[in-house]
Amino acid sequence: MNQYYDARAIWHDYYMGYKSNEEMESLLCPVIEAFEAAIAGKNVLEIACGTGNWTRVLAKRAHSVVATDISAAAIETAQRKNRSNRNVTFHVSDAYSLDDIEPGFNAAFAADWWSHIPKSKISSFVSNLHARLITGSKVILIDMCLRDAFEKEFSHYDMDGNRVSKRSLPDGREFQVVKNFPTAKEMTDILFPLAKNIEFREFDFLKRWLVMYETV
Numbered sequence: 001m002n003q004y005y006d007a008r009a010i011w012h013d014y015y016m017g018y019k020s021n022e023e024m025e026s027l028l029c030p031v032i033e034a035f036e037a038a039i040a041g042k043n044v045l046e047i048a049c050g051t052g053n054w055t056r057v058l059a060k061r062a063h064s065v066v067a068t069d070i071s072a073a074a075i076e077t078a079q080r081k082n083r084s085n086r087n088v089t090f091h092v093s094d095a096y097s098l099d100d101i102e103p104g105f106n107a108a109f110a111a112d113w114w115s116h117i118p119k120s121k122i123s124s125f126v127s128n129l130h131a132r133l134i135t136g137s138k139v140i141l142i143d144m145c146l147r148d149a150f151e152k153e154f155s156h157y158d159m160d161g162n163r164v165s166k167r168s169l170p171d172g173r174e175f176q177v178v179k180n181f182p183t184a185k186e187m188t189d190i191l192f193p194l195a196k197n198i199e200f201r202e203f204d205f206l207k208r209w210l211v212m213y214e215t216v
Helices: 002-016 019-028 029-039 051-058 072-081 117-129 148-153 182-193
Strands: 041-046 064-069 088-092 106-113 133-144 155-158 163-168 174-178 195-203 210-214
Touching: 002 072, 002 174, 019 029, 029 117, 029 195, 029 210, 041 051, 051 064, 051 088, 051 106, 051 155, 064 072, 064 174, 072 088, 072 163, 117 133, 117 182, 148 155, 148 174, 155 195, 182 210
Parallel strands: 041 064, 041 106, 064 088, 106 133
Antiparallel strands: 133 210, 155 163, 163 174, 195 210
16 A cells, blocks of 8 residues: 555545645535644644645644655655645654654644554554654544445455455556545444544535544
8 A cells, every 4th residue: 555655646636636725625624624623733743644735734723743654755745735834844654653753742633544544453553643642632533435436446355354445546557455434433442442532523525534532
């Protein structure tokens, strides 16, 4: 999957229909309004920032943003988009370890990342993320709901129950990518021992879901 998103970086905005930050904010306004108060004035750790579209949304509201991604190609694009945002720094970092990220954040954010986490790695990811956050930090997770396009690309389920899709790039390369669609109960069951004030919301007309909680 890392190879896929690194190779896809130059086409990512095209696939996502991204044209400008202003258009993105207008389209996703209900989602943004649901979490913006939670990150206002906070020091935010962003996981899997990709080409920096959500980073720009965060930068307008947070005190500071440390945006991470394992793809150097994606980070390069994200840096160009966020040149004017003096409160943003970028790190090429593995979301499963975050070894080079110092603790002390009071908020975390990840969009379109949770669905790509293999079920066997969820626990270690959450533990490593929380280790970078102070107690009571807000965590915001946003991802996509199942839609027709994902049904068409569906390939198979692996031995751990992960939904694995076959994806192709314009240059002809093909990749197998984990793309899960958790339910509200599944998310709550996973997070309950590690979090409080868990809130799950679906935005049906945007085909998006949001989970917001506090670390304990």
